[in-house]
Amino acid sequence: MDTDQPTPSQMPNTEGGGAYDQGGDYQTASLRASTEREVALRLIVSRAIVDADFYRHLKEDPQAAIDELHIRLDDADLSRFHRLDWARLDPHVEALRGELGFDTALRSGW
Amino acid sequence: MQPTTDDLDVAAVAAAYEAQARLICAGDLPAPLELRGRLAPERWKLEWHLPWWVGRSFGLDAALCHELSVSSVLGLAAIRLRDDIADGELDRADPATAAEWSEALLDAALESYRARLPSSSEFWPFVAAVLAPDGPAALASVSDGADLARRGAPLKVPAFAVCQLADRSDAFPTLARCLDHALTALVLYDHAADWEADLAAGRANAFTDGRSREELLVALLSDDVVRPYFARIATALARAAELAGALAVGPLAQHICDLAERFALDSEALAAHYSAVGDRAAALFGTAQERPAPPEGRS
Numbered sequence: 001m002d003t004d005q006p007t008p009s010q011m012p013n014t015e016g017g018g019a020y021d022q023g024g025d026y027q028t029a030s031l032r033a034s035t036e037r038e039v040a041l042r043l044i045v046s047r048a049i050v051d052a053d054f055y056r057h058l059k060e061d062p063q064a065a066i067d068e069l070h071i072r073l074d075d076a077d078l079s080r081f082h083r084l085d086w087a088r089l090d091p092h093v094e095a096l097r098g099e100l101g102f103d104t105a106l107r108s109g110w
Numbered sequence: 111m112q113p114t115t116d117d118l119d120v121a122a123v124a125a126a127y128e129a130q131a132r133l134i135c136a137g138d139l140p141a142p143l144e145l146r147g148r149l150a151p152e153r154w155k156l157e158w159h160l161p162w163w164v165g166r167s168f169g170l171d172a173a174l175c176h177e178l179s180v181s182s183v184l185g186l187a188a189i190r191l192r193d194d195i196a197d198g199e200l201d202r203a204d205p206a207t208a209a210e211w212s213e214a215l216l217d218a219a220l221e222s223y224r225a226r227l228p229s230s231s232e233f234w235p236f237v238a239a240v241l242a243p244d245g246p247a248a249l250a251s252v253s254d255g256a257d258l259a260r261r262g263a264p265l266k267v268p269a270f271a272v273c274q275l276a277d278r279s280d281a282f283p284t285l286a287r288c289l290d291h292a293l294t295a296l297v298l299y300d301h302a303a304d305w306e307a308d309l310a311a312g313r314a315n316a317f318t319d320g321r322s323r324e325e326l327l328v329a330l331l332s333d334d335v336v337r338p339y340f341a342r343i344a345t346a347l348a349r350a351a352e353l354a355g356a357l358a359v360g361p362l363a364q365h366i367c368d369l370a371e372r373f374a375l376d377s378e379a380l381a382a383h384y385s386a387v388g389d390r391a392a393a394l395f396g397t398a399q400e401r402p403a404p405p406e407g408r409s
Contacts, residue, residue, distance in 0.1 A: 045397055046391065047324075048391070050327040096390060100387070102305070102380070
């Protein structure tokens with residue numbers, strides 16, 4: 001994941017081996033890149049559940065919708081969104097939207 | 111758990127409150143003054159029990175502590191009514207009439223103290239400061255939030271009075287700090303519970319922390335927002351319990367520990383709920399993680 005203006009330390013360096021070659025610290029760099037990717041995907045999906053307009057936009061034009069969040073995905077991850085069976089997804093997304101309220105979880109009062 | 115002989119007789123306090131409120135309202139008990147829901151002892155346990163817990167722990171006799179508890183509930187009703195008038199949230203009551211009820215309830219609440227504390231007592235300037243239009247803000251020694259001050263007034267008056275009556279004025283600063291920490295926790299919890307209503311009404315809310323509804327929900331699904339917020343509540347309650355313990359007011363310390371336990375359960379329930387919804391969403395979109403394999407020959 002990249003933001004619009006990432007600082008060098010925030011960017012996973014994947015060119016020419018990049019961070020994977022620095023000090024043999026593959027696991028740390030891999031974990032960082034993987035975590036950033038997970039965060040990016042989680043943000044996109046969360047936004048799609050919460051925001052019906054964003055969900056429509058994502059359905060119509062995944063690239064443009066994801067750009068709107070200032071997130072850049074690689075081609076493999078972007079293609080996931082192009083391949084989705086949106087008609088199958090629609091009712092499930094609607095159902096998840098119904099579970100966003102706080103009232104069911106917070107009932108203890110005082 | 112069965113009440114012990116030294117538990118507050120909540121039913122007797124409720125009956126005494128209702129009798130007094132009916133006198134003030136010429137026989138009827140209007141909706142804003144009903145105990146059920148609005149002023150219920152389960153919801154306002156601190157306000158109902160504080161004079162009893164502190165008074166008994168400081169050696170005051172049971173009859174006096176009972177009377178001070180009735181006074182505390184009358185004061186709570188008066189202050190809640192005053193807040194409702196200010197917020198325009200009166201339930202089928204005329205504001206002018208409600209203001210008269212509020213004044214009369216407050217007057218009845220102070221009656222017990224008039225009989226026992228001379229006009230030269232420090233209690234009266236304290237009450238005047240609390241009841242001044244901008245007074246409650248001066249009461250918040252831990253946080254200066256408006257909610258905290260509003261919640262604090264019905265507690266600080268009886269707390270101050272009990273300390274005076276028990277000849278334990280030295281204990282009040284510690285008790286006041288204990289209440290401020292407890293109230294900080296309760297107000298933070300309130301903000302978590304009421305965030306959607308507060309957002310809709312344009313009220314400041316610590317849980318939303320300036321975020322829109324969408325921003326907060328996305329954060330709840332994609333990040334751990336709940337546990338750090340509830341950790342602040344837990345910290346405040348731990349400090350409150352420690353101070354109550356230092357004053358040897360056992361039931362107050364126990365109540366605060368009970369709150370901490372319940373809020374911790376709420377925190378876990380909320381965090382687990384949103385994490386599960388986020389996980390199901392990720393599975394639905396096919397983005398649930400499979401970590402990339404390391405390059406050949408690397409470990």
